[in-house]
Amino acid sequence: MAAAVPLGSGSDRRAWAWTRVGLQSRGAPFGIQHVCAAAVDDVHVDGAAVTLMSSPSVWETLHATDETSMNLEDRQLDLGEGPTIDAFVHGGPVLVSDVDSPEARARWPIFVADASANGVRAMFALPVQVGAIRLGALNLHRSTPGSLNTDQISDALAFADAACALLLAEAEGGTHTGAADDIWHREDHSAHQGEVHQATGMVLVQLGVSAEIALSRLRAFAFRHGRPLGDVARDVVERRLRFNPDDEEAG
Amino acid sequence: MRDQILAETFVELADTLVDDFDVVDFLHQVSMRCVKVLGVAAIGILLTDQRGRLQVMAASSERSRLLELFQIQTNQGPCAEAFHTGRAIAVPDLAEAADRWPRFTSHALNEGFVATHALPMRLRATVIGTLNLFHTEKGLLPEETLRVAQALADVATIGLLQARAIRHHETLAEQLQTALNSRVIIEQAKGVVAERHGLGMDEAFDRLRGAARSGSRRLSELARAVVEGTGRV
Numbered sequence: 001m002a003a004a005v006p007l008g009s010g011s012d013r014r015a016w017a018w019t020r021v022g023l024q025s026r027g028a029p030f031g032i033q034h035v036c037a038a039a040v041d042d043v044h045v046d047g048a049a050v051t052l053m054s055s056p057s058v059w060e061t062l063h064a065t066d067e068t069s070m071n072l073e074d075r076q077l078d079l080g081e082g083p084t085i086d087a088f089v090h091g092g093p094v095l096v097s098d099v100d101s102p103e104a105r106a107r108w109p110i111f112v113a114d115a116s117a118n119g120v121r122a123m124f125a126l127p128v129q130v131g132a133i134r135l136g137a138l139n140l141h142r143s144t145p146g147s148l149n150t151d152q153i154s155d156a157l158a159f160a161d162a163a164c165a166l167l168l169a170e171a172e173g174g175t176h177t178g179a180a181d182d183i184w185h186r187e188d189h190s191a192h193q194g195e196v197h198q199a200t201g202m203v204l205v206q207l208g209v210s211a212e213i214a215l216s217r218l219r220a221f222a223f224r225h226g227r228p229l230g231d232v233a234r235d236v237v238e239r240r241l242r243f244n245p246d247d248e249e250a251g
Numbered sequence: 252m253r254d255q256i257l258a259e260t261f262v263e264l265a266d267t268l269v270d271d272f273d274v275v276d277f278l279h280q281v282s283m284r285c286v287k288v289l290g291v292a293a294i295g296i297l298l299t300d301q302r303g304r305l306q307v308m309a310a311s312s313e314r315s316r317l318l319e320l321f322q323i324q325t326n327q328g329p330c331a332e333a334f335h336t337g338r339a340i341a342v343p344d345l346a347e348a349a350d351r352w353p354r355f356t357s358h359a360l361n362e363g364f365v366a367t368h369a370l371p372m373r374l375r376a377t378v379i380g381t382l383n384l385f386h387t388e389k390g391l392l393p394e395e396t397l398r399v400a401q402a403l404a405d406v407a408t409i410g411l412l413q414a415r416a417i418r419h420h421e422t423l424a425e426q427l428q429t430a431l432n433s434r435v436i437i438e439q440a441k442g443v444v445a446e447r448h449g450l451g452m453d454e455a456f457d458r459l460r461g462a463a464r465s466g467s468r469r470l471s472e473l474a475r476a477v478v479e480g481t482g483r484v
Contacts (some may be wrong), residue, residue: 004337004371004373004376004377004378005337005376005377005378006299006334006335006337006377006378007299007301007377007378007379007423007427008299008300008301008302008303012302012303012304013301013302013303014302014303090429091429091432091433091436092425092426092428092429092432093424093425093428094425095421095424095425097419097421127432129432130435131432131435131436131438131439131478132435132436132439132440132474132475132478132479133439147419147420147421148421149420150301150420153301153420153421153424154301154302154303157300157301157302157424157428158302161302192319193306193322194307194315194318194319194322194438195315197435197438197439197442198315198438198439198441198442198445198452199442200439200442201438201439201440201441201442201443201444201445201446201478202442202443202445202446203442204439204442204443204446204478205442205443205446205447206446210479210480211439211478211479237315237442237452
């Protein structure tokens, strides 16, 4: 049997993606536009957009690198069909290597005809999400058909993570500086990730808020106290720390 | 005796695969069955996140310390090694592996585990994750038991990826990523249920799973409804 190859191994792609976003920002605070630009360069696509979505019909495109990207987003919203909507609904990537394929035509009959007429031949929608917290999607398009290779898929996923980290940092209330290390350190890169998700669910009940706000409060608390997010989450899960709706501060 | 348990296991898993099944629930069943069939102390199923890390998808117990033991192996430990090499890794005495994986071995020994096996989960030439077995007695599993374990790892892979549908690595990525996100939703829902009813995380998981079964709902769908506030458990 031929040697088996691990899927998406090697160095941590998330850290690599940040480096690439940093090259785009050239020292300026990180923004969604830098994530989009890095995705275009590194995944080898023609355009990228990040769209914020709160439901399949309520969304706002934060940034698009080109007019075609913007049109693709607008058309999907108008028509109520397309890869972005499916990525949002199913909670996984929707990778369309050929918009003229019978499968794509059957799935989104009106939208793909439209996309194809505008010179788009491949589309890749990556959800920007943390479990049930759906923020939106990173959408890539290309004027030539063809699959992403496994490295390009890894990179596209890592850029969607970067967009997610940026949006979460912004949701904390604008305290972040936009510097790479600031946003990076607000994430948890340890083995405690399961506890961060569990703590999100617990804080949601404690405060009577959405999962998105619960996660923001956890992250903001960790940041204010200069503690790793995973450690704060563990305190919540082990019931040493509670969030009280009457306090700005937990405890 | 084992032949009968094994036959029951494959019948049960095949039954699950026929329906519109839930991936997290299916892998949980595989890990519970593995404990019984293989006579080991604990089981974990880890999948690649396609960005250079392994993530815990299912375990024979939802005890937090156990989940962490699997998760520590993101980049060091027998699972990481089985994943990167595509070969089964056997550690008959964890105490002797302390130099190789210091953090992992100390955590495992603290939990009372003294030996471990990690088996690759493969789809043709691609490794997508690992099945991790823990033992409370030193030594290697018999060759025959390991073959059964590998068969169960293969069943888990096929079930997870609905292999007939996998023609392109794009479909593989779509299904893997959806499954990984479902697992995150379950963790969030465990938190909601644990807080609401004053339960531990393992009890919260049982309660969620029980509610999904009795209401004939998919576990991930119910978990999402619980986190979004449109369903109550």
